Amino acid sequence: MKFVDLLKPDAVKVVSAASSKKRLMHDVADLAASAHGLSAGVTVEALMERESLGPTGVGHGVALPHARIAGLESVTGVFILLESPIDFEAVDRQPVDLVFALFAPEDAGVEHLKALALVSRTLRDTELCSKLRSNPDAATLYTIVTEFEAMKAA
Secondary structure, three states, rough: OHHHHHOOOHHEEEEEOOOHHHHHHHHHHHHHHHHOOOOOOHHHHHHHHHHHHHOEEEEOOEEOEEEEEEEOOOOOOEEEEEEEOOOOOOOOOOOEEEEEEEEOOOOOOOHHHHHHHHHHHHHHOHHHHHHOOHHHHOOHHHHHHHHHHHHHHH
C-alpha cells in the first residue's frame, strides 16, 4: 500500500482556522464528501464516535482520525494542514496542525491496519512534517506526501 492509493489530489486542503476539534471533524467530513463522495453527516458521526473511544492525536502536532464507513469499497483518506494548530487532546498535549484522516469499509481488517501503520510511520518523520508545515499549498502538500516514500527509498 502506498500514499497514492489512499490520497487523491483533491483530498488535500489547507484550513486557515478551525475553532475546535469538532469543527475540524466537520472540515474533514466535508473534504471526504467532496473528494470521495462520502456522506458528510455519516462521516462526521463515525469520526466523533471513534474519537469518543480515545483521542487520535498521536503527538508532535499530528492527528490520525479514522472511521469505518458503510458502503465504502476501499481504504481512502484526506489530509488537512491547519494554519493555526488546535487542541486535539493529543497524547503529548501538543496542539495539532497535521491531520490525516482515514476511512475504511466496515469489513476492512488488515488493509485498514496497514493504512494506519503507513500513515503513522510516515508522519513520524520530522523532516517530512517540517516540509508539510512550510508549504501551505494543497498541490504541493499532495506531492510532498505521495513522493515521500520514493525519496526515502532513493
